[in-house]
Amino acid sequence: MADLFADELPHDSRADAPRDDAPLADRLRPRVLGEVIGQDHLTGPEGAIGRMVAAGRLSSMILWGPPGTGKTSIARLLADAVGMRFISVSAVFSGVADLKKAFAEADKAAQAGQRTLLFVDEIHRFNRAQQDGFLPFVERGTVTLVGATTENPSFELNAALLSRAQVLILERLDHEALGNLLDRAEELEGPLPLTPEAREALVASADGDGRFLLNQAETLYNAQIPEPLDPAGLGKFLQRRVAVYDKDREGHYNLISALHKSLRGSDPQAALYYLARMLVAGEEPLYVLRRLVRFASEDIGLADPQALVQCLAAKDAYDFLGSPEGELAVVQACLYCATAPKSNAAYKAQKAAWRSAKETGSLMPPQNILNAPTKLMKDIGYGAGYAYDHDAAGGFSGADYWPEQMEPQSYYSPVERGFEREIAKRIDYWNKLRAERGD
Known part of the structure; x- marks a missing residue:
C-alpha cells in the first residue's frame, strides 16, 4: 500500500505493528511489498524492486516521486523482504554526526555478517560534500543506500552518487x-x-x-x-490539497515547458490549461508574460508581427489592472500566441548570424557604406560610390553590403505561413533584381 505515511523510526528499528491510537495512515501502512498501492511498475514481479527482492540482493537506489506515494514504506519493506538491518535518517534533522554514527553501526553489523539498508529521507537536502560522504560506504558495501526525494535527482544529487545508484521513479497515485x-x-x-x-x-x-x-x-x-x-x-x-508547485523547482520548469510546447503546437486548450495550472498555484503573472513575450519572437516572429504587440500590451494591461482583473489579458495573449501562425525563422536567423559574427571577427564593412564625417575619411574613400536606394529604380539599388573578405550569407529564410509568406515574396523579388543587375 502506498505509504507515505510512517513517521521516522529510531535507528536500527523495524516497523512494528502500530498502536491502536496511531494515525490512520500509520495503521494502514503496508506490511509487505505486495500491499503497496499504485507502484506495481516497481514492486510487481517484473519491476526493478520485485526482481531485486526475488534475487535476494538489493542495489543502492534513489526513490524519486511526489509526496505521499510510498517512498518510505517501500524502503522499510525492502529491508524486511531481504532480511537486512534497517537504519533511517532524515536529511532535514540529521547532520554529519548522525551519519558517522550510522556508518559505524553498519560497520559493526557487517563484521557480524549482517547487511544494513540505510534509508535517507529527503536526501536532496544534504549538501554536495555530505552526499560525497556516502560514497566510500556504498562502494565497499557497508550500507545499501536507499534515498528518497521529491526533487529531480539530476539537479539535486551529485553525479558520483547517481552513478552508484539506480533512480526509480514512483508515480503519483491515480x-x-x-x-x-x-x-x-x-x-x-x-x-x-x-x-x-x-x-x-x-x-x-x-x-x-x-x-x-x-x-x-x-x-x-x-x-x-x-x-x-x-x-x-x-x-x-475540508480544504483541497494545495497543488505541489515550487517556483524554483522542477515542477515550475515542467509546467512552463508544457505551456511553451502547447503554444508551439497550436493547441490553445492545452496552453490555457497549463497557464491556469501555473497561475492558480501562485506563479507570478509577470513571469508568465515574460515567457509569452519570448515565445512571440522565438516561435511566431514575423509570421504574425502582432503577437509580440499583443504580449507587450498584455504586460501593460496587467501592470495597470493587477490581479485578478489583469490576468484576463494574460489569457488573451496566451490564446493569441497559440492560434497565431508559427515560424522560428527569426530565431534560427539570430543563431546563424551570431555564429557567423563570432567566426568572422573584425572584418570591415565595404568602404562605400561607411560614414565619412571628416575630410580625411572622405579622401581615403569612405562613402565613395554609395548607391542611395531611394534614388534607384523601384527604391532598390541591389548593392553588395558584405565585407570584401566574406561571401554573402543567407540567415533568414521566411516560412510559407502567415505574414512571412509575403516577406518571402519580397525577398525573392529583391534577389531576382539583384541577380539581374549583377549580370
Whole structure:
C-alpha cells in the first residue's frame, strides 16, 4: 500500500505493528511489498524492486516521486523482504554526526555478517560534500543506500552518487489507487460519512497524495458527522490539497515547458490549461508574460508581427489592472500566441548570424557604406560610390553590403505561413533584381 505515511523510526528499528491510537495512515501502512498501492511498475514481479527482492540482493537506489506515494514504506519493506538491518535518517534533522554514527553501526553489523539498508529521507537536502560522504560506504558495501526525494535527482544529487545508484521513479497515485486506499480505510474504520459523489470529490481533492487522503479521511471520522456530506458540504468542511508547485523547482520548469510546447503546437486548450495550472498555484503573472513575450519572437516572429504587440500590451494591461482583473489579458495573449501562425525563422536567423559574427571577427564593412564625417575619411574613400536606394529604380539599388573578405550569407529564410509568406515574396523579388543587375 502506498505509504507515505510512517513517521521516522529510531535507528536500527523495524516497523512494528502500530498502536491502536496511531494515525490512520500509520495503521494502514503496508506490511509487505505486495500491499503497496499504485507502484506495481516497481514492486510487481517484473519491476526493478520485485526482481531485486526475488534475487535476494538489493542495489543502492534513489526513490524519486511526489509526496505521499510510498517512498518510505517501500524502503522499510525492502529491508524486511531481504532480511537486512534497517537504519533511517532524515536529511532535514540529521547532520554529519548522525551519519558517522550510522556508518559505524553498519560497520559493526557487517563484521557480524549482517547487511544494513540505510534509508535517507529527503536526501536532496544534504549538501554536495555530505552526499560525497556516502560514497566510500556504498562502494565497499557497508550500507545499501536507499534515498528518497521529491526533487529531480539530476539537479539535486551529485553525479558520483547517481552513478552508484539506480533512480526509480514512483508515480503519483491515480484515481483508482486512491479509491483502493479509501476502501482499506473503510474496512478498518467503517463507511465514511459521505455521499458517493462527495467520496469521489474527496479522492479528487488529494491530487495523487495518499497520505493527504488518509489524513482527510481521519478528520472526517473524528468529527463524528451525523449525516453524510454532499460535495458542497465536504467543500465547506475540508480544504483541497494545495497543488505541489515550487517556483524554483522542477515542477515550475515542467509546467512552463508544457505551456511553451502547447503554444508551439497550436493547441490553445492545452496552453490555457497549463497557464491556469501555473497561475492558480501562485506563479507570478509577470513571469508568465515574460515567457509569452519570448515565445512571440522565438516561435511566431514575423509570421504574425502582432503577437509580440499583443504580449507587450498584455504586460501593460496587467501592470495597470493587477490581479485578478489583469490576468484576463494574460489569457488573451496566451490564446493569441497559440492560434497565431508559427515560424522560428527569426530565431534560427539570430543563431546563424551570431555564429557567423563570432567566426568572422573584425572584418570591415565595404568602404562605400561607411560614414565619412571628416575630410580625411572622405579622401581615403569612405562613402565613395554609395548607391542611395531611394534614388534607384523601384527604391532598390541591389548593392553588395558584405565585407570584401566574406561571401554573402543567407540567415533568414521566411516560412510559407502567415505574414512571412509575403516577406518571402519580397525577398525573392529583391534577389531576382539583384541577380539581374549583377549580370
